[in-house]
Amino acid sequence: MPRRRTRSRLLASLCAAVLLGSGLAAAGHPAQAADVELARNGGFETGLDSWTCTADSGSTVASPVHSGTSALKATPAGNDNAKCSQTVTVKPDSQYTLSSWVQGSYVYLGASGTGTTDVSTWTPSASSWQQLSTTFKTGSNTTSVTIYHHGWYGTAAYYADDISLTGPGGDPGESQPPAVPGGLTAGTVTSSTVDLSWDQVSGATGYNIYQNGAKVRAVTGTSATVTGLASATSYTFQVTATNANGESAKSESVTATTTGGGGGSGDLPTHALVGYLHASFANGSGYTRMADVPASWDIINLAFGEPTSVSSGDIRFKLCPQSECPNVESEADFKAAIKAKQAAGKKVLISIGGQNGQVQLSSTAARDAFVSSVSKIIDEYGLDGLDIDFEGHSLSLNTGDTDFRNPTTPVVVNLISALKSLKAKYGEKFVLTMAPETFFVQLGYQYYGSGPHGGQDSRCGVYLPVIHAMRDALTLLHVQNYNSGPILGLDNQHHTMGSADFPIAMQDMLLTGFPVAGDQSKVFAPLRPDQVAIGLPASQNAGNGHIGPAEVNKALDCLTKGTNCGSYQTHGTWPAMRGLMTWSINWDRYSNWEFSKNFDSYFGG
Numbered sequence: 168m169p170r171r172r173t174r175s176r177l178l179a180s181l182c183a184a185v186l187l188g189s190g191l192a193a194a195g196h197p198a199q200a201a202d203v204e205l206a207r208n209g210g211f212e213t214g215l216d217s218w219t220c221t222a223d224s225g226s227t228v229a230s231p232v233h234s235g236t237s238a239l240k241a242t243p244a245g246n247d248n249a250k251c252s253q254t255v256t257v258k259p260d261s262q263y264t265l266s267s268w269v270q271g272s273y274v275y276l277g278a279s280g281t282g283t284t285d286v287s288t289w290t291p292s293a294s295s296w297q298q299l300s301t302t303f304k305t306g307s308n309t310t311s312v313t314i315y316h317h318g319w320y321g322t323a324a325y326y327a328d329d330i331s332l333t334g335p336g337g338d339p340g341e342s343q344p345p346a347v348p349g350g351l352t353a354g355t356v357t358s359s360t361v362d363l364s365w366d367q368v369s370g371a372t373g374y375n376i377y378q379n380g381a382k383v384r385a386v387t388g389t390s391a392t393v394t395g396l397a398s399a400t401s402y403t404f405q406v407t408a409t410n411a412n413g414e415s416a417k418s419e420s421v422t423a424t425t426t427g428g429g430g431g432s433g434d435l436p437t438h439a440l441v442g443y444l445h446a447s448f449a450n451g452s453g454y455t456r457m458a459d460v461p462a463s464w465d466i467i468n469l470a471f472g473e474p475t476s477v478s479s480g481d482i483r484f485k486l487c488p489q490s491e492c493p494n495v496e497s498e499a500d501f502k503a504a505i506k507a508k509q510a511a512g513k514k515v516l517i518s519i520g521g522q523n524g525q526v527q528l529s530s531t532a533a534r535d536a537f538v539s540s541v542s543k544i545i546d547e548y549g550l551d552g553l554d555i556d557f558e559g560h561s562l563s564l565n566t567g568d569t570d571f572r573n574p575t576t577p578v579v580v581n582l583i584s585a586l587k588s589l590k591a592k593y594g595e596k597f598v599l600t601m602a603p604e605t606f607f608v609q610l611g612y613q614y615y616g617s618g619p620h621g622g623q624d625s626r627c628g629v630y631l632p633v634i635h636a637m638r639d640a641l642t643l644l645h646v647q648n649y650n651s652g653p654i655l656g657l658d659n660q661h662h663t664m665g666s667a668d669f670p671i672a673m674q675d676m677l678l679t680g681f682p683v684a685g686d687q688s689k690v691f692a693p694l695r696p697d698q699v700a701i702g703l704p705a706s707q708n709a710g711n712g713h714i715g716p717a718e719v720n721k722a723l724d725c726l727t728k729g730t731n732c733g734s735y736q737t738h739g740t741w742p743a744m745r746g747l748m749t750w751s752i753n754w755d756r757y758s759n760w761e762f763s764k765n766f767d768s769y770f771g772g
Contacts, residue, residue, distance in 0.1 A: 202333045205255045205263075206314065207413075209330035211237040216414070217253050219373045219385040222687060224249035233268040233296045233328035241316065242324040244738070245612065245657045246685040249325070252315035254280075254372045254411040255332055259309050263334035266300040269293055271318065271325030278332075279313045282306020296328070311411050321659030344413035345371040348389075348406045353423035358398035358639050360692045361423045363406070364390040368415070371408035377417060379403055394680060394692045396425050430642040431552060431598035432697055432745075434512070438770045439465035440763060441600070441645060441700055441748035442755065443518060446501075447471055447487055451708065452753035454492035457504035460752055463763040466514045466600065466643070468554045470751065472544055473524035480526070480533030482519055482540040484548075502548055509551065514598050517544050518554035525559045528581035537581075538588045545593070552598030552642070553589060555633075557582075562607070562633075563625040564616035571615060571683050571691065574632035583636045590640045600643040602702060602748065603630040605651040608644075609676050611691065613655050615684040631683060631691055638694065645700040645748035648673055649712025657681060658735060664712035667721035670701045671735050674726055679738040696741035701726075702748040706758035709750050716765040719747070723769060746770070 207217040211227045212235050218225065225241040232238040241249035257263065259282070267276050269290060276299040277287030288301045305312065314332055318325045345368045354362035363376065367389050376384040376391055379402060384391055396402060401424040405417040444455060446469040460467060472484040487495050496504070505515050519541065520526055528534045541553060565576045574580055590597050611628020634644060648670045653661040656672035657679060663669060680693040701722060704713040714722075724731035729740040747766055749755060755762045 203336045204331060204333055205257065205336065206330050206332040207253060207255075209267075209332075210235045210328060211239050215239075215251075215382075215385065217409070218251050219253065219387065219409070220249065220251040222247040222249075222682075223384055225251045228326070231270060231296070231326055235328070238326050238328035239316070240324050240326055241318060243318040243320055243322055243659075245655075245659055245681060246320065247682075247687070248317045248320055250315055250317035251327075252313050254311050254313045256311050256336075256411045257305050257309060258335040259305055259307050261335045262302065262304050263312075263332060264300065264302050265314055265332050266298060267316065267330040268296045268298050268328050269316070269325060270296055272322050273319035274299070274325040274327070275315075275317050275319075276301065276327075276330075277315055278303055279315070280309070281312050282309030345369070345408040345410050345415050347415045348374065348408050348418045351404065351406055351418050351421045353404070353421050356423050356425060357692070358426045359394060359396050359695055361393045361396065361402065361404070361425065362390070363393060363404055363421070365406050365418065368408040371410055371415075373409045375407045375409060375414065377405040377407070380405075385409075388688070392690060392692060394690075398425050398695070400425050426639045430640055430698065431514075431596050432642045435514070435642070435745070436465055436512075437743065438746040439643075439700070440746055440766045441466040441468065441643065442705075442752035442763070443468045443470045443750050445470055445487070445751060445753045447473075447485055449487055449492045450753075452751070452757045454487055454494055455753050455756055456494065456496045457501055457508070458496070460508070461760065461763060462511065462513075463760075463767050464513065464752060465746075466516065466598070467508065467752070468516050468518040468556075468600070468602075469548075469550075470518050471521040471524050471556065472517045472519045472541070473521070474526050477525050478527050478529055478533055480528050480530075480536035480540070482526070482537060482544065484517060484544045505548055505550070509549070514551040515548075516552045516554045516598055516600065517541065517548070517550055518556050518602075520556040520558055520561060522558055524556075526557055526561045527578050528585060529577050531581065534581035534585045537585045538592075541585075541589065542592065551596070552593070552600070553586075554600045554602060555582075555586075556602045558604065560626070562629045564629055565625070566616075568616055569684075570689060571611070571628065571631040571635055572689065574636075579629065579632050583633055586633070586637055586640070590637075597640070598642045599637065599640050600645065601630065601634065601641065602645055602647055604647045605654050605673060608634070608646050609654050609673055611683050612657075612676065612681045613684065628683060634694075635691065638692075638698075641694075641698055643700050643745060643748075644677065644694060644698055645702040646673060646677070647702045647750070649702070649704050649710050649750070651712060656735070657738065662735075664714075666714060666733075667718040667725065667731070668733055668735055669712070670703065670714075670722045671725045671732060671737065674699060674701060674722075674744070675735070675737045675739075678726075678741050678744070696743040697745050699741075700745045700748045702750070703762075705749040705751060705755035705762040708757060709754035716761065719762075719765060720769055
């Protein structure tokens with residue numbers, strides 16, 4: 168696969184922003200007799216009331232605090248700088264002083280919408296509480312300003328307390344909170360997410376979302392996706408409208424029930440080992456008979472079903488010819504061995520694609536041929552389901568296909584349709600897995616549909632529409648954490664293969680979710696932990712990106728226990744993460760079963 172250039176945030180950009188901020192700091196002016204305190208809940212004693220933090224980056228903490236019992240903690244992540252703000256009513260042509268106490272690195276305090284010169288001040292490092300202060304004058308028609316804090320990309324959390332804005336009070340006639348939002352409806356529902364929308368309220372500057380009575384999000388638009396929900400569970404939602412004068416009463420409620428999750432994962436072990444078996448070809452690893460696959464392997468993907476031509480959609484599977492694999496078993500013995508594996512609780516799937524199996528379902532005829540031919544393979548061998556291992560240019564995005572939630576490119580739309588047809592045909596026990604490469608998934612965090620090659624690569628993040636559309640039917644996503652260039656993680660740092668750091672950062676993105684191409688309105692929702700496995704080569708012979716057992720265990724420790732994470736800080740801990748996938752069973756046998764023995768040892772067999 169082609170090499171990819173990396174892009175990193177230039178230090179000069181940070182320096183430029185810092186210099187701009189520092190030039191705007193000024194000493195506060197003495198309060199006048201008519202001055203009043205205008206910031207609401209500046210000490211965060213009532214949580215985040217009156218404050219809106221981007222990307223759910225803010226929370227309140229009991230320590231450290233400057234005064235009282237609470238303070239703000241806000242954590243930048245990826246392309247979000249953890250901006251927390253509120254809009255305040257002011258008088259035109261008036262002088263105001265803004266101040267706050269802060270801790271952390273690169274903490275900014277500012278005001279926008281002043282009608283004159285918007286101001287900000289900052290500190291590069293405050294190991295203990297430090298006061299920031301600046302002043303501004305409002306314009307001749309200014310009646311409201313937005314005050315805010317934010318941090319910097321890729322830095323640690325910052326803290327703020329006792330935020331104050333003093334000056335002449337606003338017009339008492341403008342002191343009413345907005346009306347109650349109407350038209351709250353629930354849209355698309357998955358096993359872990361609910362889409363909500365509501366009517367715009369005149370005079371509102373933001374909206375709060377309540378889940379079962381508790382506030383869970385603050386947004387500025389009139390729609391949002393609530394994530395992190397349990398499958399097959401009923402939730403009640405309400406919204407309120409906010410502005411500089413307060414919060415409205417809660418709207419009428421709407422109830423939505425998440426789907427059951429599905430994906431044929433109910434009878435898999437809590438932690439599963441997935442491997443590819445070279446069934447149709449031989450290479451340096453040698454041929455392994457189905458009956459000789461050890462009991463360690465819970466899902467066995469037959470590699471590969473391949474198309475008769477790139478655009479036919481007609482998939483065929485044949486055992487390795489005896490001339491190439493002298494020890495190949497007979498068809499009858501192969502089928503009997505599959506049944507024996509299934510009787511022992513194992514799953515056997517047909518994997519479509521691979522490095523040489525390019526499949527382009529560019530027409531409905533190709534889509535229908537795909538469904539028909541894959542069904543024939545599943546039925547003939549009595550298989551449990553399907554693994555999608557499309558590589559090369561099997562999937563790409565047309566110009567203008569910019570929303571992964573509503574794809575328009577035929578090869579993507581037809582693949583989704585085909586997978587839904589197969590799921591409908593075989594029902595709840597149908598096992599569906601996917602093994603995309605990192606730039607098909609995680610690179611969508613930076614790019615979507617136009618890659619880092621000057622817009623020539625339309626494959627960046629191209630699996631995201633397929634994963635999103637099939638997430639309720641998806642048993643496992645095991646992204647290939649190998650054969651990859653550097654990928655930007657949620658810490659805004661590039662991560663490269665060769666240590667536990669790479670799979671830790673890549674899995675954190677899948678389990679946390681991320682804005683696609685940096686667009687906060689198009690967030691790829693996190694997958695359930697039981698839908699995620701780490702994909703790695705079984706040995707150094709199997710491909711780039713191999714890491715030894717010690718590094719594999721560090722990645723498992725970090726993601727399932729929260730320990731051994733190194734310098735990367737994950738956004739959670741997921742004990743139920745499903746396990747490991749490897750290329751391949753054959754290469755693991757070649758290496759004396761090092762990969763599978765380590766898996767059994769780690770998870771207790």
